[in-house]
Each structure stands twice: as structure tokens, then as C-alpha cells.
Amino acid sequence: MSYSISKTRHTPFSARLGQFLRDYYIYLVLILVVVLLSVANLDRFDLFERGNFLNPKNIVNILRVSAPILTLAGAFTLLMVSGHIDLSVGSAMSLAAVVYASLAINGVPFLMAFGLTVVVGVLLGAINGLLVVKLKITPVIATLITLSLYKGVALLMVQDGVSAIKSGGGLKMPGWFNDYGRSGVLLNLPMAFWVAVLVTIALIVVQNKTLLGKHAAAVGGNPTAARLSGVSSNKIVILLYVVVGVSAALAGIARSSFMSLGDPLSGDGMELTAILVVLLGGTAFSGGEGRVLRSFIGALIIMALTVGMLTLVPAYYQTLVVGTVLLIAAASNHLVSRKGSK
Amino acid sequence: MTQQQSSALSVEGLTKDYPGVRAVDNVSFTIKQGAIHCLVGENGAGKSTLVKMLTGVLQPTSGSITVAGRRHCPRNPQEARDGGIATLFQELHVVDELTVKENLTLGMEASRFGFLVNSKTDEVAIETLATIEPSIDPEARVASLSVAQKQILEISRAASSGASVIIMDEPTAALSEREVERLFAVIRRLRDANVTVVYISHKLDEIFELGDDVTVFRDGKHIVTKPLDEVDGRQQLIELMIGRTVFQQYEPRDIADAEPILQVEHLKTSLLKDVSFHVNKGEVVGFYGLVGAGKTEIARAIYGADKFSGSVRFNGKEIGPTPHDAIAAGIALVPEERRTQGLFTNLTIRENVPVMNLEKISTTGMLSPSRERQAAEHFVAQLGIATSSIEKHTEKLSGGNQQKVVLAKCLFAEADLLLLDEPTRGVDVGAKTEIYDVIKALANEGKSICVFSTELEEILGICDRIILLYEGMLEEELLNGEDVDIAHILNVVTGGAEHKGQ
Amino acid sequence: MSVQLKAKMAKGLKMSDEAFITLLVVSAAVFIFLFASLLVPNFFQFQNVVNLVTNNWAVISLGVGVTFLLVSGNFDLSVGGIVALSGVLAVWFAQAPGGANALASGFGMPTWMAMLFALFGALAIGGLNALFVVRFKIPSIIVTLGTMLVARGIAQVITHGSQRNTNLPDNFGFLGNIYLFGTSIKLPVVLMLVLVCVAVVIEKRTIFGRLTFWIGANPVAARLSGIKNARHQTHLYLFSAAIAGMVGILLASEFKSGFSSRGMLMEFDALVIALLGGVAIAGGFGSVVGMFFGALILATVTSAATGLVLSPDWQYILKAIAVFLAIVAQTWALTLKNR
Known part of the structure; x- marks a missing residue:
């Protein structure tokens, strides 16, 4: 066996470039998308002001619409890092949106409605965690079950014959409801966006500075090693599902505030977007690998792409583009990752 | 102190x-x-x-x-x-x-x-x-x-x-x-x-x-x-x-006039360093060495399960690069890890046995349940697999019986060369003896057998020729017999030969 | 007593885990139907049983391909998307050129050719699945979610997010609307029943079926036993896509339209009925018969809920509870049986 020194003092340029690309490609992709959308011919549709994509108003628009996925991306990343998945995030988000809207429309004050909805998020996450850890149901199936369950509950909470909880019939949404998702508080961006930023910063800290973050990577990277080292993976996994549940609740609040209604279908497909965003951010599907910040950037890319695309092509191209990006992202990060053969 | x-x-x-x-x-x-x-x-x-x-x-x-x-x-x-x-x-x-x-x-x-x-x-x-x-x-x-x-x-x-x-x-x-x-x-x-x-x-x-x-x-x-x-x-x-361990008595067999059936030349992988040897028709060759000496690597390379450089010729012809080709050429492998590599544990004995020889249980793609059942019953009887039924799931069998099912798979393939990687690991004494008897019987029928083992007793008990490995190198080749020097063998496979050389 | 004799004696008594689970699923289906009959007026009728089967021909057909893939240890969530794609393609190819607007003009192919080419489109998605799962070794759940979006996305682009239903030759609606000897049973239902029977034979009586179980039970051992895993899994993805393609074409013919939202969430229903039928997602375990009765369980539960005038929103919760119970019961029953 040859002896090798790990210090990289004289690494060839090509290898350093490769490493640089692996570390920073996500930012390059973001810049690329923004530049492409900015120079593309934008006057075909009138969705945005004519002119350039890099217009403050457009950026504010995109960031406002993006608040839910930006809130969700970080928690979803940590869960994937631990080698687990949550397909119920979309339904959990819808359910939270409906709960929040019902509370608001029935006169519950903002903070209380907000707090109670977060508690619902804790509960939804805990159910997922317990199904996976205690009943040992495979994460895909367990969260598929709750996907259906949460969606059903959300639909039942809305009266028959009405599609969503909204002003009307003697009840009126309070003014703060819509403000949270739409009116600018700082840099013309609404609360919902800043909550997403706060959640992301908090989760970056969790990932880098806490036991939870480190042990999530250990559980996802090498479960046996984690167990033999005395890491209690059950606790970690339940906690991570709860974190995802809370993030889904916050995302639901953001979405319902933005739309000014509690729509039981508003989170549909969110699990796909979350998977897409996280894969784009370089998170390994097999666990162990992934950064919160990169998923955040991944979310920005997807939102810039999907919203920006509306200025170039009709809306019905969206599914095709999302599917294609998903396949490309999955393929590229699987081929790049060392665990590809696993 | x-x-x-x-x-x-x-x-x-x-x-x-x-x-x-x-x-x-x-x-x-x-x-x-x-x-x-x-x-x-x-x-x-x-x-x-x-x-x-x-x-x-x-x-x-x-x-x-x-x-x-x-x-x-x-x-x-x-x-x-x-x-x-x-x-x-x-x-x-x-x-x-x-x-x-x-x-x-x-x-x-x-x-x-x-x-x-x-x-x-x-x-x-x-x-x-x-x-x-x-x-x-x-x-x-x-x-x-x-x-x-x-x-x-x-x-x-x-x-x-x-x-x-x-x-x-x-x-x-x-x-x-x-x-x-x-x-x-x-x-x-x-x-x-x-x-x-x-x-x-x-x-x-x-x-x-x-x-x-x-x-x-x-x-x-x-x-x-x-x-x-x-x-x-x-x-x-x-x-x-x-100690005074009584090794299983090796009975010398007459294989002097046999011609080589397998020729391996300059076999190299990340672990193996230029290994060459041959195996004769009707011969039992033992590969002995410590864990990590390269036994499994040799078996898998011959079988086409791993990539290698060098030449492996069977009956004078190169074998294709996949296990499928190896089986078609007449080679079968009992892998090192029976539960993860050999058995389909959630399937029954009947469903496990025929996997390596599909032609024998089917006509134009249609399974023949009677032929499949006969095959399973035949091997249950021949190898003495202790089970209540051929419909028993193999995960419920003891280690020895599981190993017999894996062996049955290979026997059903009707191969001319059997590669047995740790054929009796985790197997009780009774089943061990039975497996040895099967190996000897096969050799007497003219089949060639390679045994890859970390158990010296096994190597000395059944092998005609012994190849000693140490850290990916073929250190020595010797004929088995009464005069074989056990201490010398242990010395070689624990690195003693190198020690002397230095 | 000789081993053979013992084996023969035990054969009659001992049942494999799979037969046991299938029997359990069948009993559950019967029990749930009888229970629903007690609660819901007019539920206990032969016609109702027929309806349960005929109303679900599409998802049961998809379930066949999905079951084989699950048994081999792979997901196929692309089938719903393929249903939409193949239907839209068939219509688009068959529409006469030069219609009033973009959505009314197509390629003017004869119906049979349009349908054949639409099937090729479905197979292309199946090929994409196989390429990514088998060749690139990317987890099948991600790949088939992606191809589901791609297939539906193409359908949406072709129909501008809506549907194509004008300017079609008269015989386009023929296949999907043949009734059997004056009964209410349509040709697609008959095809589904034939498909299920053929699938049962393939599963139980052919090398092809057995290969599926071997690969799903232990892919490493399968490879070391000389099985060409990659080739077989490719075949399975192509077959599943072909079935989904046929379903899409038949639905397009039945409604004389290519609708980009057709088959929405059908991939999840196909997965759900397979799970209800005792198919294990770990691979190497499950049966088409189980899937069929799993579909009947789901159909009984949802139609009984409708009969009880529950809001249709209840179906999601009932589905969740049914799958949950099925999985817990299966684990529990097997532990009990093998104790």
C-alpha cells in the first residue's frame, strides 16, 4: 500500500478548479439563470414591467412568492441529510394554511393564531417521526400515508361547497392577515420573507453548531457508525421531522397570507418542489451530504427560473421545465457524488 | 509497578x-x-x-x-x-x-x-x-x-x-x-x-x-x-x-494424469499482485491466507464479478466479463457472504435452487413446476437439508442448511468448476462434514473445485493442492499429504516468509 | 421418516407467506364489502360488485406494471403522467391538419397509426426511466417523479395546458366505447381482466416472473447467480410504460379527447392499491392478485363513504387509514404466523 499525504499543497490547477466548481456551482447557476433571464426578450408577455429582469420590483415580486419554499428548503435539507424524506410537506402546509386562516377569520389575534399553527406543525411532524421511528414504516410510505391524511383533514376543515377559507358570509379576514405576506417591512419585503431568512439562518447554525446538525449527518452518512458511537438516531429523526413540520407550518402561513385565503390545496406539489430544490443544492438522496444555505440558493434558482420563465413562454411549459430540471439535478449530483455506486 | x-x-x-x-x-x-x-x-x-x-x-x-x-x-x-x-x-x-x-x-x-x-x-x-x-x-x-x-x-x-x-x-x-x-x-x-x-x-x-x-x-x-x-x-x-488438533484425515487421490482446466495468468486487481496458477480437472485446490490476503478477490475475478487485468482461461477459452458468462462457461461460485450474496432469504428453498440454471426448469420461458419441485426435493435429500418442506423460507433455516441451499444452487448449475468461498463459515460441525463429503464426491466425478478458506483444518482436510497467499501475493504452492508442514504453512501466511527474506 | 416424505406431507398444510398475505387481503376485501353492505342501503348487489371493478379498470391496469416493478425493488410513479401523454399524443397525431386553431389541428394520421405512435411516446418515457434508474443508478422514486412531470409537461405543452378534442376522425372513439354483448361492460374492462390474468400467469408460471422476484429479493445474489438485472429491469419499465400508454390511449378514445390533466394522481393510487394488496416496497414480495383485491378494498371503502353521504373529502383520510392498517396488519400477521 502506498503512503499518501492528504495535505493539498501542490494540487494541480484542474483539480482545484473541479473542487471550486463542486463548492460554488450553485451560485454560478443562480447568476447564470438571472443573467439569461435578464438578457432574454421580455416584452412578449406583460407579466412584468417591460425591460429587464433585474428590476427591483421584479426581484421583490419573486422573493415574495418564494417565501414558502425558502422557509421549507432548510429543514427539508437537514431531513434528507439524515437519510429520510417527507412527502407530506405539501399537505402539512395546506393544513397549516387552513388552520391559520380559520383562526384568523374567527377573530383570533395574530400572535396566537401564528403560535397555534406552529404547534399544529410540531404535531404533524411528530406524527411522521413516530410512524417512521416507532412503527418502523419506511419514510416514503409513512409520509405518503400522512400526505393523504393531512390533505383530507384540510379539505374537511373547509365547508362543503366552498373552495377555501376566505372573507365572505359575514366573516372578514383581518387586515394583518394579508400584510404578513405582502406588505414590505424592510427593503420593501414582507414579514413572510424575513421569517424564511431567519429560519434559514437558524438552521445554518443548527447544521454547523449543534449536536442535532452533526448527528443528522452521522445518521445519514453511516447509520452503523452512528449507532456504535452512541448517537441516538431515533431522537434525531423525530426531532428533524418536527423541524420540517414547523417549517411546513410557517410555509403554510406565508402562502395563505400571500393569497389572503386558507386554501386546502395550496400546498399541493410542494414536496416535489422541495425535493427539486434540495437536489439542486447538491444534497445526496442517500443521506449524509447537503447544506442548508445551498438549498436556499437552489430555491431562489427554481423560483427565478419558474417565475422568470413566465415572461418568456406560456405557463403550460412549467411542468416540463420543472421535470427536466429535476432529472438533470438528480443525475448530475448523483454522478458527481462519490456515493454514486452505493 | x-x-x-x-x-x-x-x-x-x-x-x-x-x-x-x-x-x-x-x-x-x-x-x-x-x-x-x-x-x-x-x-x-x-x-x-x-x-x-x-x-x-x-x-x-x-x-x-x-x-x-x-x-x-x-x-x-x-x-x-x-x-x-x-x-x-x-x-x-x-x-x-x-x-x-x-x-x-x-x-x-x-x-x-x-x-x-x-x-x-x-x-x-x-x-x-x-x-x-x-x-x-x-x-x-x-x-x-x-x-x-x-x-x-x-x-x-x-x-x-x-x-x-x-x-x-x-x-x-x-x-x-x-x-x-x-x-x-x-x-x-x-x-x-x-x-x-x-x-x-x-x-x-x-x-x-x-x-x-x-x-x-x-x-x-x-x-x-x-x-x-x-x-x-x-x-x-x-x-x-x-495443539494436537486432529485434522480431518486427507486421503490422497489419484489425479496425476489430469489436464489443466483453468489457467490464470498475471491476475492483478487493486489488491492482487500478479497471481498465476492453474487448476486441473478433478482436482481440489485450496487457497489459504489471512483475511484480506486476496482469496475472495481471486474467486470473484475468475467469476467475472469484479474487474481485473490479466488472463483467465477456462477450457482454453477466455471467459466473458460477467457472472452470467462464467456460469454459461461452466463455472459456479458459492460467495463469501451467504445471506447477502448467495441466498434469496425471503424466498423458499424451491424458489432458491434453480436460479443458476433456468433452462433446466423451463420450456420456452414457461416454468415447469414439477421439474422445479423435483430439483428442490432432490437436493434436499442429497444434501440432507433439514427442513419440514421445500416451501420453507430460507431465512428460517439454520446457517448450515442455508449454506447447503447455496451449494444446491451451484450444483444445479452443473458447473465443471466450483469456486467455494468460505464454504463452511458459521456452519455447525455436522453440516461441515456433509459439505466436505459433497466436495469430495464432486471431485471424484471429475469436477474441479477451488476452496477459498481461512480455516486451515478445512484446507488440509479436503484439498489436493494448497496455494498460500499473503497480502495479495501467491507465496507458495504445495501438495497436500501426510508430510505437510503445518507450522511452515502458518509461518508463510502470517508473513513469515517475508520476515525470513529480509 | 424420509425428508421427501415429510416434505410431501407438509406441502398440503404449509402455506407460503405470500399465499397467506394474499388470502388475508382477499378476506379483508370480502369482509369490508359485507360490512359496507350492512351500513349502506342497496350496497349488497351484484351490479355494485361489477361497478367496483369496471370503474377502476384504469388504475388496476396501471397497478399491474407498478406491482411488477415494486416486486423487483423499484418505484414507478411516472404512470399517471404517461396516461396523460399517450392520450394527448394519440389525439394530436389523429387530428386532421389545418383546423380552426392551434389546438384543433394535428397530423392527420389514421387512427391506428396515431395510437401506435402514441404508444411509442409512452415507451420513450419508460426508456428514460430505465436509463436513469438502471444505467445511472439514481433512486427510482426521484427518477420516476421527474419523468412523471416530464410526461405530463409534454402533454401540457401539446394541449396548451388544456385539451384537444376537435377535428378527430369518427373512428377514434371506437376502441374505448365498445360494449360487450349489450352489457354495461366496456372493452377496456375486458382488456384489464385479460391483462390481470396474463400477469398472474407471468408472475407464477414463467421465468420472467421469477426473475422479477429474484432481483427484488436480493439484487447482489441475483447478479452473482448470472441474472442480467439491468436488462430485466429495463423490460419491466418498458412494460409498465406500455400498459400506461394503452390506458391513456383507451381513455382518450373513450372520451374522444386528449386531456393534459387525465390520470392525475393515478400513480399514487396504483401504488396505494399495490400496498393494500400486500406488495412490499422492499422488493421480492407481493402478487398481482393481491393488488387486484387491494384495488377492490379501496374502491369499496370510497364508494361506501359516498353511499354514506360523507363528503368526498373523506376519501383522502380513508385512503390513509386503509394503507396504514394494511401495512401494520401485514407486519403483525407475518410475525404472528412465523412465531
């Missing part, structure tokens, strides 16, 4: 029974504190089982373990570590995605309100690592390390965990000479710090270089514990290990 006399770990009447086998038989001995204590013995002598009981992976059938005066009965490795015993298992248990530093402290982190805080543990761990292998950057990701560096990382972790006893199971298997020297320096330093090291190795030179005391195991029994100073060289240690 008085401290040296107190006992760090002692076992009393320790016994472990498996169905049909007593792996560890009423073992009692004491390990002194602050000493390097070596455990030696042939494969299957009971060392691994003992270690597994010490580390909580297995529970003893009876007997007791005492660590530093306290009763020690761990139910898992975590409890064992809490009780003061840290272990380096043969497999690597590191998390590739974390950094070196994070791995060093995994499970031992100091934290406040869930936040990681720097502590003495981190410093000690990093310092330990720096003394063993200063070139490893604590901030590097473990994925970028070599296997040897990962091993060193694990050693550092155990060394810095504050355990009073550290068990090392073959820690040098993947290390270079220079790394081994550094490891030894660390082990000695641990001893100076009054830590007890239980060192398990097949490489006898290491044991003489490093050890204070040695305990010899044979057939699950404790043979002797004494200071290494009182052991008179390799030869005596080997004799203690072999």
Missing part, C-alpha cells in the same frame, strides 16, 4: 453457545492493567466471539466479565464503552461526510443546550491524532482520506475516548509499514498511560514486537495465558495454536 499487577479485565467461566456449536467454552483468564495483551488463535478458535461478548454485540450464555472490579454485562457497544471498553472493529465505522475532527468526537461531544462547545475531549482527540499521523488535517473531510488514514482516525478516537481497555481487532490489516510503526508507538504510549490494550492479530511478528502477555485460544477453549517473554519464538506459539 504495583499497578501493573491489578487486573483490568477478567472473565470467569465464560461460555457462548450457538445452535449446534459451542463457540466459547468455559473460558477464564485475567488481563493485567496497563499491559498490551495479545489474543491469538486459529479462525474459529473463539476470539471474535469473545470480543463480541466484551463489547456487548453478543450476550454470553453463561459466565461473567469483570472490568476494573465491576461486573460488566453490556447490552450494546455504547454500554460497553460506558463501562470502559472501547473497540476498533475490523470494519471501518467512520462517517465519510463529516470532517476528521467531527468524527473524532462523534458521540462524545460536549454540548450546552444542544450547541456544540469546545472541550478537552476535542483537544485530546486532535492531539492524539497529531501524534499518530500528523499529516491528517483535522478539518479535512473523511471521504478524502485513504482507508489507512480512516483506520488511524478510528484508533485515535478509541485512544482518546478515556476508555481503560481498548480492544483492537486486526488493526494493521490495511496499514502500510510506516503507519504500523506509528500505530505501535501510540499503543505503547497508551500503555505508559496505564491503558490496557487487547490486541488481536494473525501477524505473529507484530505480537512478539508489541505484546506483554499472550492468551492462546483453540477450538473455543482457553489454552494458556502467559508473558510473551516466556514464549520461545514463533514456532512455539504456532504449536500452542495448533
Whole structure:
């Protein structure tokens, strides 16, 4: 066996470039998308002001619409890092949106409605965690079950014959409801966006500075090693599902505030977007690998792409583009990752 | 020096029974504190089982373990570590995605309100690592390390965990000479710090270089514990290990006029270094060496399961690059790990047997249930598979019967060359003898058989010719017979030949 | 007593885990139907049983391909998307050129050719699945979610997010609307029943079926036993896509339209009925018969809920509870049986 020194003092340029690309490609992709959308011919549709994509108003628009996925991306990343998945995030988000809207429309004050909805998020996450850890149901199936369950509950909470909880019939949404998702508080961006930023910063800290973050990577990277080292993976996994549940609740609040209604279908497909965003951010599907910040950037890319695309092509191209990006992202990060053969 | 006399770990009447086998038989001995204590013995002598009981992976059938005066009965490795015993298992248990530093402290982190805080543990761990292998950057990701560096990382972790006893199971298997020297320096330093090291190795030179005391195991029994100073060289240690074990009687067979059926030339993989040999028709060839000597690699290369360079010709023709081609050419493999590589555990015996020869149970793609059933019943009877029905799921069979099902798969393939990788690992004595009888019968029918084994008894009992391997090299080839020198064989496969050469 | 004799004696008594689970599923289906009959007026009728089967021909057909893939250890969530794609393609190819607007003009192929080419489109998605799963070794759940979006996405682009239903030749609606000897049973239902029967034979009586189980039970052992895993899994993805393609074409013919939202969430229903039928997602375990009765369980539960005038929103919760119970009961029953 040859002896090798790990210090990289004289690494060839090509290898350093490769490493640089692996570390920073996500930012390059973001810049690329923004530049492409900015120079593309934008006057075909009138969705945005004519002119350039890099217009403050457009950026504010995109960031406002993006608040839910930006809130969700970080928690979803940590869960994937631990080698687990949550397909119920979309339904959990819808359910939270409906709960929040019902509370608001029935006169519950903002903070209380907000707090109670977060508690619902804790509960939804805990159910997922317990199904996976205690009943040992495979994460895909367990969260598929709750996907259906949460969606059903959300639909039942809305009266028959009405599609969503909204002003009307003697009840009126309070003014703060819509403000949270739409009116600018700082840099013309609404609360919902800043909550997403706060959640992301908090989760970056969790990932880098806490036991939870480190042990999530250990559980996802090498479960046996984690167990033999005395890491209690059950606790970690339940906690991570709860974190995802809370993030889904916050995302639901953001979405319902933005739309000014509690729509039981508003989170549909969110699990796909979350998977897409996280894969784009370089998170390994097999666990162990992934950064919160990169998923955040991944979310920005997807939102810039999907919203920006509306200025170039009709809306019905969206599914095709999302599917294609998903396949490309999955393929590229699987081929790049060392665990590809696993 | 008085401290040296107190006992760090002692076992009393320790016994472990498996169905049909007593792996560890009423073992009692004491390990002194602050000493390097070596455990030696042939494969299957009971060392691994003992270690597994010490580390909580297995529970003893009876007997007791005492660590530093306290009763020690761990139910898992975590409890064992809490009780003061840290272990380096043969497999690597590191998390590739974390950094070196994070791995060093995994499970031992100091934290406040869930936040990681720097502590003495981190410093000690990093310092330990720096003394063993200063070139490893604590901030590097473990994925970028070599296997040897990962091993060193694990050693550092155990060394810095504050355990009073550290068990090392073959820690040098993947290390270079220079790394081994550094490891030894660390082990000695641990001893100076009054830590007890239980060192398990097949490489006898290491044991003489490093050890204070040695305990010899044979057939699950404790043979002797004494200071290494009182052991008179390799030869005596080997004799203690072999004892007067009655090896299964080898009956010489007349295969002088056989022509070669398999020719392997300049076989090279990442582990194998230019291995060439041939196998004759009707011959049983044994490949003997320690774990990691390259036996499995040879078997898998011939079978097309792994990539290699060099030439493998069977009946004068090159074989294609996949197991499918090998089977078509007339070669069958009993893989090393029967549960993960050989059996379909959630399928029945009937469904397992025919997989390697689909033509024989079907006509134009349609299964013939009667032929399938006959095949299964035939092998259940021929190999004496103990089962209530051919419809039994193979996961419910004992190890020996599972192995017979894997063997039945290969026999059903009607191959001319059988590659048997550890054909009796974890198999009870009765089934072992039956499997040996089958091998001999096959050879008498004119089939060629390669046995890849870490059990000398097996090699000496059934093989006509023996090929000795050490660290990917073919060291020696010899004919089996009454005059075969067991001590010499053990000397060669434990690195003795190299030792002499230097 | 000789081993053979013992084996023969035991054969009659001992049942494999799979037969046991299938029997359990069948009993559950019967029990749930009887229970629903107690609660819901007019539920206990032969016609109702017929309806349960005929109303679900599409998802049961998809379930066949999905079951084989699950048994081989792979997901196929692309089938719903393929249903939409193949239907839209068939219509687009068959529409006469030069219609009033973009959505009214197509390629003017004869109906049979349009349908054949639409099937090729479905197979292309199946090929994409196989390429990514088998060749690139990317987890099948991700790949088939991606191809589901791609297939539906193409359908949406072709239909501008809506549907194409004008300017079609008269015989386009023929296949999907043949009734059997004056009964209410349509040709697609008959085809589904034929498909299920053929699938049962393939599963139980052919090498092809057995290969599926071997690969799903232990892919490593399968490879070392000389099985060409990659080729077989490719076949399975192509077959599943072909079935989904046929379903899409038949639905397009039945409604004389290519609708881009057709088959929405059908991939999840196909997965759900397979799970209800005792198919294990770990691979190597399950049966088409089980899947069929799993579909009947789901159909009974949802139609009984409608009969009880529950809001249709209840179906999601009922589905969740049914799958949950099925999985817990299966684990529990097997532990009990093998104790």
C-alpha cells in the first residue's frame, strides 16, 4: 500500500478548479439563470414591467412568492441529510394554511393564531417521526400515508361547497392577515420573507453548531457508525421531522397570507418542489451530504427560473421545465457524488 | 509497578453457545492493567466471539466479565464503552461526510443546550491524532482520506475516548509499514498511560514486537495465558495454536494424469499482485491466507464479478466479463457472504435452487413446476437439508442448511468448476462434514473445485493442492499429504516468509 | 421418516407467506364489502360488485406494471403522467391538419397509426426511466417523479395546458366505447381482466416472473447467480410504460379527447392499491392478485363513504387509514404466523 499525504499543497490547477466548481456551482447557476433571464426578450408577455429582469420590483415580486419554499428548503435539507424524506410537506402546509386562516377569520389575534399553527406543525411532524421511528414504516410510505391524511383533514376543515377559507358570509379576514405576506417591512419585503431568512439562518447554525446538525449527518452518512458511537438516531429523526413540520407550518402561513385565503390545496406539489430544490443544492438522496444555505440558493434558482420563465413562454411549459430540471439535478449530483455506486 | 499487577479485565467461566456449536467454552483468564495483551488463535478458535461478548454485540450464555472490579454485562457497544471498553472493529465505522475532527468526537461531544462547545475531549482527540499521523488535517473531510488514514482516525478516537481497555481487532490489516510503526508507538504510549490494550492479530511478528502477555485460544477453549517473554519464538506459539488438533484425515487421490482446466495468468486487481496458477480437472485446490490476503478477490475475478487485468482461461477459452458468462462457461461460485450474496432469504428453498440454471426448469420461458419441485426435493435429500418442506423460507433455516441451499444452487448449475468461498463459515460441525463429503464426491466425478478458506483444518482436510497467499501475493504452492508442514504453512501466511527474506 | 416424505406431507398444510398475505387481503376485501353492505342501503348487489371493478379498470391496469416493478425493488410513479401523454399524443397525431386553431389541428394520421405512435411516446418515457434508474443508478422514486412531470409537461405543452378534442376522425372513439354483448361492460374492462390474468400467469408460471422476484429479493445474489438485472429491469419499465400508454390511449378514445390533466394522481393510487394488496416496497414480495383485491378494498371503502353521504373529502383520510392498517396488519400477521 502506498503512503499518501492528504495535505493539498501542490494540487494541480484542474483539480482545484473541479473542487471550486463542486463548492460554488450553485451560485454560478443562480447568476447564470438571472443573467439569461435578464438578457432574454421580455416584452412578449406583460407579466412584468417591460425591460429587464433585474428590476427591483421584479426581484421583490419573486422573493415574495418564494417565501414558502425558502422557509421549507432548510429543514427539508437537514431531513434528507439524515437519510429520510417527507412527502407530506405539501399537505402539512395546506393544513397549516387552513388552520391559520380559520383562526384568523374567527377573530383570533395574530400572535396566537401564528403560535397555534406552529404547534399544529410540531404535531404533524411528530406524527411522521413516530410512524417512521416507532412503527418502523419506511419514510416514503409513512409520509405518503400522512400526505393523504393531512390533505383530507384540510379539505374537511373547509365547508362543503366552498373552495377555501376566505372573507365572505359575514366573516372578514383581518387586515394583518394579508400584510404578513405582502406588505414590505424592510427593503420593501414582507414579514413572510424575513421569517424564511431567519429560519434559514437558524438552521445554518443548527447544521454547523449543534449536536442535532452533526448527528443528522452521522445518521445519514453511516447509520452503523452512528449507532456504535452512541448517537441516538431515533431522537434525531423525530426531532428533524418536527423541524420540517414547523417549517411546513410557517410555509403554510406565508402562502395563505400571500393569497389572503386558507386554501386546502395550496400546498399541493410542494414536496416535489422541495425535493427539486434540495437536489439542486447538491444534497445526496442517500443521506449524509447537503447544506442548508445551498438549498436556499437552489430555491431562489427554481423560483427565478419558474417565475422568470413566465415572461418568456406560456405557463403550460412549467411542468416540463420543472421535470427536466429535476432529472438533470438528480443525475448530475448523483454522478458527481462519490456515493454514486452505493 | 504495583499497578501493573491489578487486573483490568477478567472473565470467569465464560461460555457462548450457538445452535449446534459451542463457540466459547468455559473460558477464564485475567488481563493485567496497563499491559498490551495479545489474543491469538486459529479462525474459529473463539476470539471474535469473545470480543463480541466484551463489547456487548453478543450476550454470553453463561459466565461473567469483570472490568476494573465491576461486573460488566453490556447490552450494546455504547454500554460497553460506558463501562470502559472501547473497540476498533475490523470494519471501518467512520462517517465519510463529516470532517476528521467531527468524527473524532462523534458521540462524545460536549454540548450546552444542544450547541456544540469546545472541550478537552476535542483537544485530546486532535492531539492524539497529531501524534499518530500528523499529516491528517483535522478539518479535512473523511471521504478524502485513504482507508489507512480512516483506520488511524478510528484508533485515535478509541485512544482518546478515556476508555481503560481498548480492544483492537486486526488493526494493521490495511496499514502500510510506516503507519504500523506509528500505530505501535501510540499503543505503547497508551500503555505508559496505564491503558490496557487487547490486541488481536494473525501477524505473529507484530505480537512478539508489541505484546506483554499472550492468551492462546483453540477450538473455543482457553489454552494458556502467559508473558510473551516466556514464549520461545514463533514456532512455539504456532504449536500452542495448533495443539494436537486432529485434522480431518486427507486421503490422497489419484489425479496425476489430469489436464489443466483453468489457467490464470498475471491476475492483478487493486489488491492482487500478479497471481498465476492453474487448476486441473478433478482436482481440489485450496487457497489459504489471512483475511484480506486476496482469496475472495481471486474467486470473484475468475467469476467475472469484479474487474481485473490479466488472463483467465477456462477450457482454453477466455471467459466473458460477467457472472452470467462464467456460469454459461461452466463455472459456479458459492460467495463469501451467504445471506447477502448467495441466498434469496425471503424466498423458499424451491424458489432458491434453480436460479443458476433456468433452462433446466423451463420450456420456452414457461416454468415447469414439477421439474422445479423435483430439483428442490432432490437436493434436499442429497444434501440432507433439514427442513419440514421445500416451501420453507430460507431465512428460517439454520446457517448450515442455508449454506447447503447455496451449494444446491451451484450444483444445479452443473458447473465443471466450483469456486467455494468460505464454504463452511458459521456452519455447525455436522453440516461441515456433509459439505466436505459433497466436495469430495464432486471431485471424484471429475469436477474441479477451488476452496477459498481461512480455516486451515478445512484446507488440509479436503484439498489436493494448497496455494498460500499473503497480502495479495501467491507465496507458495504445495501438495497436500501426510508430510505437510503445518507450522511452515502458518509461518508463510502470517508473513513469515517475508520476515525470513529480509 | 424420509425428508421427501415429510416434505410431501407438509406441502398440503404449509402455506407460503405470500399465499397467506394474499388470502388475508382477499378476506379483508370480502369482509369490508359485507360490512359496507350492512351500513349502506342497496350496497349488497351484484351490479355494485361489477361497478367496483369496471370503474377502476384504469388504475388496476396501471397497478399491474407498478406491482411488477415494486416486486423487483423499484418505484414507478411516472404512470399517471404517461396516461396523460399517450392520450394527448394519440389525439394530436389523429387530428386532421389545418383546423380552426392551434389546438384543433394535428397530423392527420389514421387512427391506428396515431395510437401506435402514441404508444411509442409512452415507451420513450419508460426508456428514460430505465436509463436513469438502471444505467445511472439514481433512486427510482426521484427518477420516476421527474419523468412523471416530464410526461405530463409534454402533454401540457401539446394541449396548451388544456385539451384537444376537435377535428378527430369518427373512428377514434371506437376502441374505448365498445360494449360487450349489450352489457354495461366496456372493452377496456375486458382488456384489464385479460391483462390481470396474463400477469398472474407471468408472475407464477414463467421465468420472467421469477426473475422479477429474484432481483427484488436480493439484487447482489441475483447478479452473482448470472441474472442480467439491468436488462430485466429495463423490460419491466418498458412494460409498465406500455400498459400506461394503452390506458391513456383507451381513455382518450373513450372520451374522444386528449386531456393534459387525465390520470392525475393515478400513480399514487396504483401504488396505494399495490400496498393494500400486500406488495412490499422492499422488493421480492407481493402478487398481482393481491393488488387486484387491494384495488377492490379501496374502491369499496370510497364508494361506501359516498353511499354514506360523507363528503368526498373523506376519501383522502380513508385512503390513509386503509394503507396504514394494511401495512401494520401485514407486519403483525407475518410475525404472528412465523412465531
